[in-house]
Amino acid sequence: MHPRPQLARPAWTDLCGPWRFATDPDDIGVRSGWTCGEGPYDRDITVPFPPESKLSGIHEATTVPVVWYCRDLDLARPAAGRRTVLHLGAVDYRARVWVNGVSVGSHEGGHTPFACDLTDALTDDGPQRVVVRAEDPVDDPAQPRGKQDWRPEPHAIWYHRTTGIWQPVWLEEVDDCHVERLDWTTDVADGTVEALVRVTAPHAAASVRIVIALDGEVLAESTVAIRGPETRVTLTLAATAHAQDSGHLTWSPDRPTLLDADVEVLGRGGDALDHVDSYVGLRSVGFADGRFLLNGLPLFLRLALHQGYWPESHLTAPSPDALRREVELAKEMGLNGVRIHQKAEDPRFLYWCDKIGLLVWGEMPSAYTFSTTAVERVVAEWTEIVRRDRSHPCVVTWVPLNESWGVAQIAVREQQQHYATALYHLTKALDPTRPVISNDGWEHTESDIWGVHDYASSGDRLTDRYAPPADLDRMLRDRRPGRRRVLLGDPVRRGQPIVLTEFGGLSYVPGSGQNWFGYATVEGPEEFEERLDGLIGAVLDNPELGGFCYTQLTDTEQERNGLVTEAREPKIPLERIRAMVQRPAAAVPSEEIDANRRSARRAASTDED
Numbered sequence: 001m002h003p004r005p006q007l008a009r010p011a012w013t014d015l016c017g018p019w020r021f022a023t024d025p026d027d028i029g030v031r032s033g034w035t036c037g038e039g040p041y042d043r044d045i046t047v048p049f050p051p052e053s054k055l056s057g058i059h060e061a062t063t064v065p066v067v068w069y070c071r072d073l074d075l076a077r078p079a080a081g082r083r084t085v086l087h088l089g090a091v092d093y094r095a096r097v098w099v100n101g102v103s104v105g106s107h108e109g110g111h112t113p114f115a116c117d118l119t120d121a122l123t124d125d126g127p128q129r130v131v132v133r134a135e136d137p138v139d140d141p142a143q144p145r146g147k148q149d150w151r152p153e154p155h156a157i158w159y160h161r162t163t164g165i166w167q168p169v170w171l172e173e174v175d176d177c178h179v180e181r182l183d184w185t186t187d188v189a190d191g192t193v194e195a196l197v198r199v200t201a202p203h204a205a206a207s208v209r210i211v212i213a214l215d216g217e218v219l220a221e222s223t224v225a226i227r228g229p230e231t232r233v234t235l236t237l238a239a240t241a242h243a244q245d246s247g248h249l250t251w252s253p254d255r256p257t258l259l260d261a262d263v264e265v266l267g268r269g270g271d272a273l274d275h276v277d278s279y280v281g282l283r284s285v286g287f288a289d290g291r292f293l294l295n296g297l298p299l300f301l302r303l304a305l306h307q308g309y310w311p312e313s314h315l316t317a318p319s320p321d322a323l324r325r326e327v328e329l330a331k332e333m334g335l336n337g338v339r340i341h342q343k344a345e346d347p348r349f350l351y352w353c354d355k356i357g358l359l360v361w362g363e364m365p366s367a368y369t370f371s372t373t374a375v376e377r378v379v380a381e382w383t384e385i386v387r388r389d390r391s392h393p394c395v396v397t398w399v400p401l402n403e404s405w406g407v408a409q410i411a412v413r414e415q416q417q418h419y420a421t422a423l424y425h426l427t428k429a430l431d432p433t434r435p436v437i438s439n440d441g442w443e444h445t446e447s448d449i450w451g452v453h454d455y456a457s458s459g460d461r462l463t464d465r466y467a468p469p470a471d472l473d474r475m476l477r478d479r480r481p482g483r484r485r486v487l488l489g490d491p492v493r494r495g496q497p498i499v500l501t502e503f504g505g506l507s508y509v510p511g512s513g514q515n516w517f518g519y520a521t522v523e524g525p526e527e528f529e530e531r532l533d534g535l536i537g538a539v540l541d542n543p544e545l546g547g548f549c550y551t552q553l554t555d556t557e558q559e560r561n562g563l564v565t566e567a568r569e570p571k572i573p574l575e576r577i578r579a580m581v582q583r584p585a586a587a588v589p590s591e592e593i594d595a596n597r598r599s600a601r602r603a604a605s606t607d608e609d
Contacts, residue, residue, distance in 0.1 A: 001320055003089055003168040004113075005351040006391055007182045008277045013171040015071065015086075021045035021058065024066035029133060036101040037070045037129040045069065047169055048089065050162040054312040063152060065137045067164045072127040073171075078119060081176050086116045086130065089167025089346070093143055094135040099128060108377070110136070110144065111344035111365055112384035113167070134164035142374035144381055146342030146365030147307070156517055159307075159557045162315040167346055177204040177265060178274040184261075184391040185433060188250060188284040188295055191240025193220065195233045199265055202226050205273060208233060211262045212280070214249065219259065223266075237282070250295050251281030251393045253336045256357030258393075281354060281393025285434055287448055288495045291546050292435070294359075294396070300540075300585040301499055301547025303361070304330060304563065306338035307556045308345050311566045320348055327352040329568060330553060334578035339501060339549045342366060342402065344385045353394035361397040361549075362389055363440075366405035370416055374406060379426065386430045398427045398434055403441040403453060404484065410443050411488060421445040440501050442484035444491065449546075451501035454481040455519040459534030462503070463542070472498070472544050497546025504535050505551040505561040508571050516560040519551070529572045532563075536580045543586035 002008035020041035022034065029039055049056035051067060078084050086097065092110030096103065100123060105116030122128055137143065138150055138161065149158035181198040197208050209223040210233050220235035239249060251257050261278040283295055291298035306326075310318050317323045323346060330338055337359025344365065353360050364382045367374040382400055389395050400423040401407060407416040424438040424446045435448035444450060456462045465481075466472050476486045476498070507518025508528040522528045539548045555562035563577055564570050570577075 001348060001351070003087070003170055004347055006184075006278045006347070007179065009172055009174070009275070010277070011173065015073075015169040015171060016047050018044045018071075019047050020070040021051065022068040022070075023051075023062065023064045024068060024133075025064045027066050027135075029066065029068055034068055035098040035103075035131055035133070037072075037131050039068060039070075041068065041070045048165050048167050049313050049316050050092075050164060050166045052160045052163060053314045053316065055316075055318060056313075061152060061160060062163070063138045063161075064163075066133065066135050069132040069134070069165060071130050073130060074126040075122065075128045075171075076125045077122040078173050082119075083174050083176060083178075084118045084122060085172050085174060086118050087113065087168075087170050087172065088115070088132070088165065089113050089169070090344070091132065091134050091165050092136050092148075092162050093145075096133045098131045098133075101129075109381040109384060110162075111146075112381055112388060132165065136161070136163040141369040142367050142371050142377060144365045144367045144374075144378055150368075154557050157559050159309060159559075160314055166314075166316045175265075175273040177201040177267070179263060179265060179276050181387075182263060182276065182278055182391070183387070184278070184280040186280060186282045186284070186393075188240075188282055191237045191282075193235045193237065193259070193261075193280055193282065195235070195261070195263070197231045197233065197263065197265075198229055199226060199231070199274075200229075202229050204267065205265050206268045206270075207266045209264045209266060210235060212237065213260045213262075214257070219249075226265075240282075249282050251283040251354075251357075252294055253357040253359060256355060256393075257281070258354060279354070280391070283393050285396045287435055287497055287546075290495060290497050290544070292396075292449070292497050292499075299336070301337060301359070301497075301549070302335050302581050303337040303339050303359070303501075303547065303549035304333070304335050305341050305502060305549055305552035306330075306345075307341050307552060307554065307559075308343050308349070309554075309556045309566075311557070315343060317346060317349070323349040324352045324356075325568070326553075327356045327358050329564065329574075330358055331356060332574050332578065333563060334581035337361070337396070338553065339363065339399070341552075344389070347388070347392075350389060350392045350394055354392055358394060359396050360392070360394045361399055362386075362395050363399040363402060366402055368406055370407055370409070370413075370419070375419060378406070379423070382423070383426070383430060386427060390431045390434075396434060397449065398431065398436045399440045399451075400424070400427055400436070401439040403482070404439060404443050407439070407443075410439065410445075411485065417445050417488060437501075442482055442486050444487050445489065446491065448494075448496055449501075450476065450486065450496050450498045451549075452476075452481055452486055452498065453502035454500060455503060455505050455551075456535075457520040458531065459536075459538035462500075462535065462538040466498075466500075466538075466542050466544060469544060498544060499547045499549065500539055500545060501549045502551045503539070503548060504532070506531055506535075507561045509560045517558050518561045525572050529576060532572075532577070533580050537583065540583050540585045 051058035099121035102121035107114035183196040265274040339361040410416040440451040441453035505519030555566040
């Protein structure tokens with residue numbers, strides 16, 4: 001499938017597979033001419049698997065800060081008016097690209113895509129030599145790294161590093177004037193779909209035409225003149241005018257309807273300069289009365305923490321099919337979503353969440369120090385992540401910080417509090433349509449969902465902590481799960497849901513003598529099932545909670561607290577997990593609803609006066 005499913009062209013060239021590879025421990029490659037492909041490229045690596053992984057063919061847990069890739073392409077210079085563009089899904093952490101010794105681009109940020117126009121560096125006929133340099137220092141805590149370990153071997157809850165290219169690489173030939181970026185926003189209440197289309201060389205184009213369809217039936221179409229780099233197109237879906245007869249058009253985990261979208265850039269003579277295939281999901285998300293809302297209706301969140309890590313390929317999925325299977329596995333467990341943890345996941349994973357129906361919380365990989373450099377890097381990369389993923393209907397919540405990683409003194413340092421709050425507002429500015437959590441787990445400054453991490457070892461302990469409203473309020477402000485206050489200052493209650501966004505973490509490890517990490521250990525499948533049932537039941541029975549995120553979906557390296565093993569083998573039958581997860585949740589907290597209704601009545605009375 002196309003590496004970028006929401007902006008896909010039928011003609012593209014997959015560059016995954018064998019590349020020549022070299023390490024550069026002394027960082028001499030640039031001055032020694034490796035940029036022309038004449039360096040010690042004495043080994044082959046299979047792209048996009050990182051060199052630390054088995055599937056790469058290198059399989060070395062190295063701390064070498066610089067690595068190089070080289071590949072010759074049988075490629076000719078495109079015709080006049082055409083461009084050849086190289087796309088790299090993600091290179092960790094800092095990348096530079098040369099073609100035939102000519103620098104064609106660079107990028108900083110280990111989890112986000114970038115593209116390089118190769119055209120002016122190409123010779124009239126092939127072969128064309130492409131070289132990529134990746135710099136990934138191990139000793140820079142200001143670099144956003146997520147759960148990649150800074151030690152030579154993984155420890156505690158951190159995993160092997162992912163250096164260099166780790167998402168797909170591909171080529172496209174396009175017109176001088178082509179779609180560079182495409183963003184979708186929907187409004188369920190108004191029945192509208194809005195596209196923001198960014199084109200290159202806008203002076204060469206006359207208009208952009210968009211057609212929205214479902215199963216071949218055209219629902220809306222519009223042609224809008226292009227007057228600058230970005231063109232906004234709003235389409236009204238006439239089929240939504242009858243509110244009682246339009247539910248089949250909305251997206252949800254139970255009915256993940258996707259609308260097909262054709263986007264065409266037209267030249268001044270009416271000729272098609274570019275055509276891309278896309279899709280959009282019509283849905284809204286929000287919160288009120290202590291509940292998460294999907295399409296205006298309360299939805300109890302039943303999530304699992306998703307590390308997106310495989311034993312033979314690390315952060316890279318072993319195959320495109322593995323991405324689909326991960327989504328299917330979560331659905332078979334009865335989950336309605338995942339919280340992607342410390343990673344910006346492959347867009348193809350998000351496509352399958354869109355297609356199959358699985359909610360996603362998107363999260364920023366953390367840096368591990370607070371400094372001006374760390375702030376600049378996180379803000380830049382987080383902006384790219386939000387812009388890349390905001391069109392996916394499955395993505396329903398943003399998490400820029402986790403557990404005060406990178407802001408260790410946030411409880412006492414106003415500067416770090418301002419940073420967390422600024423990230424909240426930055427995210428809302430980039431995407432006002434989704435809830436945002438400033439700092440998931442504890443020490444919230446400003447958040448739309450109060451996420452709490454609590455690894456109580458039994459359901460009874462969770463019940464004691466979270467059941468009575470008065471005790472719950474005291475816990476949020478005073479009791480400090482994880483030895484941290486959940487709320488900093490005096491946040492305004494706006495109907496935010498309280499969600500256990502990490503809990504459980506039961507480790508069931510068959511056999512003995514393994515190096516493993518967990519929050520509580522069970523001895524066998526019977527105890528695992530009993531304790532899991534108690535923990536999930538305690539959350540579902542509590543009317544004050546709006547959902548949960550169980551830690552975690554799969555075992556990951558030494559962190560053996562998954563619902564399935566790292567080989568994706570169930571520890572107990574999936575149907576038993578599904579029965580636990582799918583139990584009905586308790587009613588919405590009545591006191592908060594009553595308070596909101598009283599407030600509404602008072603406001604109405606004031607308006608009448």
